[in-house]
Each structure stands twice: as structure tokens, then as C-alpha cells.
Amino acid sequence: MASTAFFIATLLTLCISYPATSQKIASPPSFAPAPAPGPHFVNLADLLSVAGPFHTFLNYLNQTQVIKTFQNQANDTDQGITIFVPKDSAFSAIKKPAFANLTQDQLKSLLLLHAIPKYYSLSEFKNLSSSGPVNTFAGGPYALNLTDASGLIRIGSDWANTKITSSVYSTYPVAVYEVDKVLLPKAIFSVEPPMAPAPAPTPDESPVAADAPTGAKGVAGPKGSDSKKSDSGSSMVVVGVMSYLAVVASVAML
Ligand SMILES: *[C@@H]1O[C@H](CO)[C@@H](O)[C@H](O)[C@H]1NC(C)=O
Numbered sequence: 001m002a003s004t005a006f007f008i009a010t011l012l013t014l015c016i017s018y019p020a021t022s023q024k025i026a027s028p029p030s031f032a033p034a035p036a037p038g039p040h041f042v043n044l045a046d047l048l049s050v051a052g053p054f055h056t057f058l059n060y061l062n063q064t065q066v067i068k069t070f071q072n073q074a075n076d077t078d079q080g081i082t083i084f085v086p087k088d089s090a091f092s093a094i095k096k097p098a099f100a101n102l103t104q105d106q107l108k109s110l111l112l113l114h115a116i117p118k119y120y121s122l123s124e125f126k127n128l129s130s131s132g133p134v135n136t137f138a139g140g141p142y143a144l145n146l147t148d149a150s151g152l153i154r155i156g157s158d159w160a161n162t163k164i165t166s167s168v169y170s171t172y173p174v175a176v177y178e179v180d181k182v183l184l185p186k187a188i189f190s191v192e193p194p195m196a197p198a199p200a201p202t203p204d205e206s207p208v209a210a211d212a213p214t215g216a217k218g219v220a221g222p223k224g225s226d227s228k229k230s231d232s233g234s235s236m237v238v239v240g241v242m243s244y245l246a247v248v249a250s251v252a253m254l
């Protein structure tokens with residue numbers, strides 16, 4: 001009899017104390033810092049090495065350390081970053097000396113010109129196109145003309161007029177858009193750089209060709225996985241709710 005009473009008492013204690021203690025442990029770490037989980041960290045070098053092919057651009061970023069500037073800005077969740085990444089075929093379309101002759105500072109400026117120190121989702125380009133030339137990470141004379149014609153987003157930089165052909169990644173604070181030409185500012189190239197003779201078909205040309213028909217409609221279908229794409233923070237909210245549910249479930253199971 002006494003042992004049964006003890007058993008029940010123990011059970012009751014467990015029932016009462018367990019949820020209380022596990023709540024205490026589970027709740028504060030996940031909910032105390034107000035707005036759910038922070039934005040997902042994006043490693044730009046990793047992203048650019050698997051998407052694309054963007055090896056030429058990535059190699060230049062690495063060689064000049066501009067990758068650190070970009071990553072630092074990507075980590076800065078106040079403003080974020082928007083990067084226009086030319087495909088390897090865009091670089092091979094221009095005669096090699098054009099880039100080989102650049103000083104390290106010119107090369108840095110050229111790379112910095114391919115980014116805006118602020119996150120822009122595709123839908124925000126409409127506003128940008130009406131606001132005149134947009135300043136880039138390169139500052140000073142390095143601005144870009146952005147126009148949005150029903151979703152076809154064109155980027156003008158003196159000698160080059162390119163367009164966004166694909167959204168590689170777009171979740172605040174990081175946007176990476178593929179472009180089909182290297183931006184060529186007059187501040188670096190006093191004359192138009194000569195194009196390579198024949199756009200020799202390379203293995204990476206086939207996805208380009210596949211892009212072409214949809215390219216007319218502006219941003220082609222997703223090249224990367226769909227889960228990587230999001231114009232807003234909505235996926236973040238879902239993650240927040242999911243982790244909340246997971247915590248509730250684990251508490252309930254106890
Ligand atoms: C990046 O550059 C460093 C030298 O600055 C080099 O050691 C490293 O191998 C490079 N990494 C890649 C992925 O190219």
C-alpha cells in the first residue's frame with residue numbers, strides 16, 4: 001500500500017515537474033531573441049562554385065579577395081547584397097588581353113561593379129529602373145542602368161548591355177542573379193574590348209541554349225533548386241513556425 005502511494009506520488013511529481021522543466025529548457029533559447037531564427041548564412045564561394053558555371057568570376061573574386069568584401073556584406077543583414085554574376089561563357093566571349101591587361105585595382109573595380117551593397121528581390125527592380133543609374137559596390141563613376149520591361153531586367157554598363165537570365169539565389173539578405181555578359185564600364189575600358197572570334201561551343205553552352213527561348217520572357221526558369229529561391233522572407237517564417245512546432249512536439253512527447 002505504502003509502495004503504491006509512493007509510486008503514484010512519484011508519477012504525479014514526474015507529470016507535474018517534467019513539462020515545467022522541459023519548457024524552461026526548451027523555450028528561452030529559441031524564443032527569447034525576438035524574431036525567430038536569424039537569416040540563413042550563405043557562403044558565397046560555395047554557392048558560386050556549385051551554380052553556374054561561374055568559375056571565371058569566382059576565381060577573379062578569390063584572386064582579388066573581393067570575395068571577402070562580398071561575403072562581409074552578405075553577412076551584414078541590414079542591407080544585404082545583390083550580385084550580377086556573368087557565366088563563364090560571358091568571359092570567354094571577350095578576347096583574353098582585355099582582362100589580362102587590367103591592373104589589380106581595375107580588376108577589383110570591375111568585380112565590385114557587378115554588385116550592389118543592398119538586397120533587391122526581382123520585383124524591386126521596377127522601382128530601381130525609374131530611379132536613374134544605380135550606384136554599385138565600386139562607387140564613384142561605376143553606376144549601372146537598370147531597366148525592367150515586364151520582368152525582363154536589363155543592365156547597362158557603357159560597352160555592355162546584358163540581362164538577368166536566371167535567379168540563382170534570392171532570399172534576403174543575399175541575391176545572386178546570372179547575367180549573360182560581363183559589364184564593361186568606360187572608366188576601365190576606354191575603348192570597346194574586342195570580342196573573341198568565334199563563340200566556340202563548349203560543353204557549358206548547352207544549358208545556355210536551353211535558356212535562350214525562355215530568356216525572351218525575362219528571367220528564365222529556376223536553374224538551381226526551387227527551394228533556394230524566394231523573393232521574400234516567407235520561407236524564413238515557415239522555418240520559424242516549423243521549429244516552433246518541433247519544440248512543442250518534443251515537449252509534448254516528454
Ligand atoms: C583562393 O586564393 C588563394 C590565394 O589567394 C588560394 O590559395 C586558394 O586556393 C584559392 N581558392 C580557390 C577556390 O580558388
Ligand SMILES: *[C@@H]1O[C@H](CO)[C@@H](O)[C@H](O)[C@H]1NC(C)=O
Pocket residue numbers: 041068069071072075
Ligand atoms: C560571415 O559569417 C560567417 C558565419 O557567421 C563567418 O564564418 C564568416 O567568417 C563571415 N565572413 C565575413 C567575411 O565576414
Ligand SMILES: *[C@@H]1O[C@H](CO)[C@@H](O)[C@H](O)[C@H]1NC(C)=O
Pocket residue numbers: 097098101
Ligand atoms: C595589352 O597590353 C599589351 C602590352 O602592354 C598591348 O600591346 C595591348 O594592346 C594591350 N591590349 C589591350 C586590349 O589593351
Ligand SMILES: *[C@@H]1O[C@H](CO)[C@@H](O)[C@H](O)[C@H]1NC(C)=O
Pocket residue numbers: 123124127
Ligand atoms: C516602389 O516605390 C514606391 C514609392 O517610392 C514604394 O511605395 C514601394 O514600396 C516601392 N516598391 C518596392 C517593391 O520597393
Ligand SMILES: *[C@@H]1O[C@H](CO)[C@@H](O)[C@H](O)[C@H]1NC(C)=O
Pocket residue numbers: 133143144145156157158
Ligand atoms: C545610362 O543611360 C544613359 C541614357 O541612355 C546614358 O547616357 C549613360 O551613358 C548610361 N550609363 C551607363 C553606365 O551605361
